[in-house]
Amino acid sequence: MPVDLYLRTGPFIVHVETACAEVVDGISLLYDPSCVLNRPAFCDYHVAVVQPLWRRWFRPQALFLFDGYAPYLPGPKRHALPMLEWGMNWVIATTAHQFLIIHAAVVERHGLALLLPAPPGSGKSTLCAGLAFRGWRLLSDELALLVPQTGRVVPLARPISLKNESIDVISRFASEAVMGPRTEGSIKGTIALLRPPRASALGWDVPAMPRWIVFPQYEAGAALRMTQRSKAGTLVELGNNAMNYNIHGAVGFDALANLIDCCEVGDFVYSDLSAAVEFFTAIADGALRGDSMLTLASAGP
Amino acid sequence: MALLLRLTKRPIRERRWGDETVVFDTYSGETHHLTSLASAMFRRVAAVQPVEFDAICAEFVGVENGAIEPEEIGRAAARLCSTGLLWMEESEA
Numbered sequence: 001m002p003v004d005l006y007l008r009t010g011p012f013i014v015h016v017e018t019a020c021a022e023v024v025d026g027i028s029l030l031y032d033p034s035c036v037l038n039r040p041a042f043c044d045y046h047v048a049v050v051q052p053l054w055r056r057w058f059r060p061q062a063l064f065l066f067d068g069y070a071p072y073l074p075g076p077k078r079h080a081l082p083m084l085e086w087g088m089n090w091v092i093a094t095t096a097h098q099f100l101i102i103h104a105a106v107v108e109r110h111g112l113a114l115l116l117p118a119p120p121g122s123g124k125s126t127l128c129a130g131l132a133f134r135g136w137r138l139l140s141d142e143l144a145l146l147v148p149q150t151g152r153v154v155p156l157a158r159p160i161s162l163k164n165e166s167i168d169v170i171s172r173f174a175s176e177a178v179m180g181p182r183t184e185g186s187i188k189g190t191i192a193l194l195r196p197p198r199a200s201a202l203g204w205d206v207p208a209m210p211r212w213i214v215f216p217q218y219e220a221g222a223a224l225r226m227t228q229r230s231k232a233g234t235l236v237e238l239g240n241n242a243m244n245y246n247i248h249g250a251v252g253f254d255a256l257a258n259l260i261d262c263c264e265v266g267d268f269v270y271s272d273l274s275a276a277v278e279f280f281t282a283i284a285d286g287a288l289r290g291d292s293m294l295t296l297a298s299a300g301p
Numbered sequence: 302m303a304l305l306l307r308l309t310k311r312p313i314r315e316r317r318w319g320d321e322t323v324v325f326d327t328y329s330g331e332t333h334h335l336t337s338l339a340s341a342m343f344r345r346v347a348a349v350q351p352v353e354f355d356a357i358c359a360e361f362v363g364v365e366n367g368a369i370e371p372e373e374i375g376r377a378a379a380r381l382c383s384t385g386l387l388w389m390e391e392s393e394a
Contacts, residue, residue: 232321236334246330250314253325253332257316 010156015043026081032201093243099145106139109284112211123218126166133174138200148255152207159193226297305351
């Protein structure tokens with residue numbers, strides 16, 4: 001029998017209908033109880049993870065639906081939970097145009113947000129998870145929701161999608177972290193979803209002001225380094241990384257330009273997660289004294 | 302006969318950081334990143350137009366003891382024209 005679950009994820013309430021035990025158990029494990037609502041009066045989105053009738057027993061499959069529409073082909077049933085997360089990202093990215101949506105992780109400390117835009121495989125989620133388990137508040141692992149009118153980023157704290165080697169890295173880094181089952185053989189390799197810290201889940205309605213935009217890159221054995229980045233080039237890069245920049249037009253351009261005006265921007269290379277987390281924490285603490293990121297970076301880690 | 306550079310009559314939005322400029326073309330919805338030379342040329346044409354291409358070449362080649370090659374200036378002008386921000390035409394004189 002299908003189960004109806006109602007998830008509050010940032011500014012959205014999502015109705016999830018599913019009979020997949022993987023999804024029900026996964027939500028129970030990976031979402032804070034405060035995010036699971038009891039039949040709210042209104043839902044922003046109605047999604048479902050269903051099993052096609054003819055593939056329930058033979059090589060079982062799961063299919064993600066949004067208002068009855070399937071944006072993806074069905075996948076193995078063991079991928080049902082990541083499929084739900086990817087599907088919810090797709091739904092938000094293609095419909096929530098009240099926000100300028102940038103493909104970036106966002107974390108916050110002292111009310112100041114650090115945006116980490118980067119392509120897959122750059123170590124963005126690993127760094128984001130590391131920071132979230134060392135006193136930073138997770139706003140999002142995947143989608144930065146920027147309000148064009150205020151310049152603030154609205155939280156969308158959902159499970160962090162860790163891939164391949166980063167799963168073990170975070171398991172060692174934060175032994176208290178709650179992680180879902182490993183899903184092997186996905187298009188992105190092995191995936192495990194990480195439950196956000198409780199403080200991040202409880203801060204679902206507290207936006208943050210962006211202060212830093214950093215493009216991280218993990219390089220095995222590399223010394224930690226931060227280099228200044230062209231602000232003009234960053235605007236173009238963020239526009240390319242944004243899901244709906246083309247829809248916002250001039251408003252989107254102004255929003256990105258204002259974002260860049262109020263942020264320091266840099267390229268960051270790291271190999272040691274602990275050192276990277278300490279580095280960013282020092283930058284956030286230094287910001288309270290008026291220190292700039294690039295000044296601290298030039299002084300050395 | 303001389304080549305003249307003019308701004309196209311497009312509504313644009315412009316932001317500048319240092320010597321670089323980003324221009325948003327509200328007609329096409331495209332965003333253009335102008336590096337320092339293209340940015341300087343764009344601003345030069347915007348200040349007083351039309352400008353003879355030869356005059357711009359002479360002016361820019363003279364900058365920093367000729368560090369800028371005329372070919373670079375030509376490429377920058379071609380890029381500005383291909384983005385639709387500038388227009389090049391032959392003078393009638």
